[in-house]
Every structure is written in C-alpha cells, then in structure tokens.
Amino acid sequence: MCKYASFKLCGLDGPVSVSGAWGSCYAIGGCGEGRRERLVWCSEADGRTVLEVMCDSQSEPPTSKACFTACRHHRGKYIL
Numbered sequence: 001m002c003k004y005a006s007f008k009l010c011g012l013d014g015p016v017s018v019s020g021a022w023g024s025c026y027a028i029g030g031c032g033e034g035r036r037e038r039l040v041w042c043s044e045a046d047g048r049t050v051l052e053v054m055c056d057s058q059s060e061p062p063t064s065k066a067c068f069t070a071c072r073h074h075r076g077k078y079i080l
Contacts, residue, residue, distance in 0.1 A: 014044075014045075014054075015042050015043060015044050015050050015054045015055050016042070016043060016045075016055060016059075017040055017041070017042055017043075017055045017056070017059060017060040017061060018040070018041055018042070018043045019038055019039070019040045019061045019063075020038045020039040020040070021038060022036045022037070022038045022065070023036050023037050023038060024036060025067035025068065025069045027067075027068075027069045030069070030071075031069045031070060031071035031072070032068065032069065032071065033066065033067075033068055034066075034067050034068065034069055035064050035065070035066060035067060036064065036065060036067045037063060037064045038063060038064075039063070040060060040061055040062075040063050042054055042055035
C-alpha cells in the first residue's frame, strides 16, 4: 500500500486498491471476540474510483479482521 499522496512516488502504474481506516470493533453482545471492517476500493493515480476488476485482486488489502472488546465487568482487570 502506498503511503504517499502521489502514486507515482511509489512507482505504481495504473489502478491500485486503496483502503480506508478500520472501523470500531463489533462484537455480538457488545463484548468479546468480534470483527472490524474498512472500505477498500480501486483507484487511479489521480484519485478517481474505477471498477474493482481493474485492480489486482491478489494485492487487495483485507476488508475485515478479528478484534476483541473487553466486557465492562473485566475492564481494568487486564492489560489488553
């Protein structure tokens, strides 16, 4: 993933997958194991969004990942 505002600084030609910030951890019941999600889209170097098929699906960043939220009655008892 390119960390520069200009894709050319990263030596990229053509559209690339871009990801947004991770959302909050969502756990059923409000605590415990859960998932967090983010948006991923395909973008040209000038910032225009293009069809997903124009990006390499093998290099697409993940759209979700596991997370954990401590239950209220456990907060402060453990270092997370």
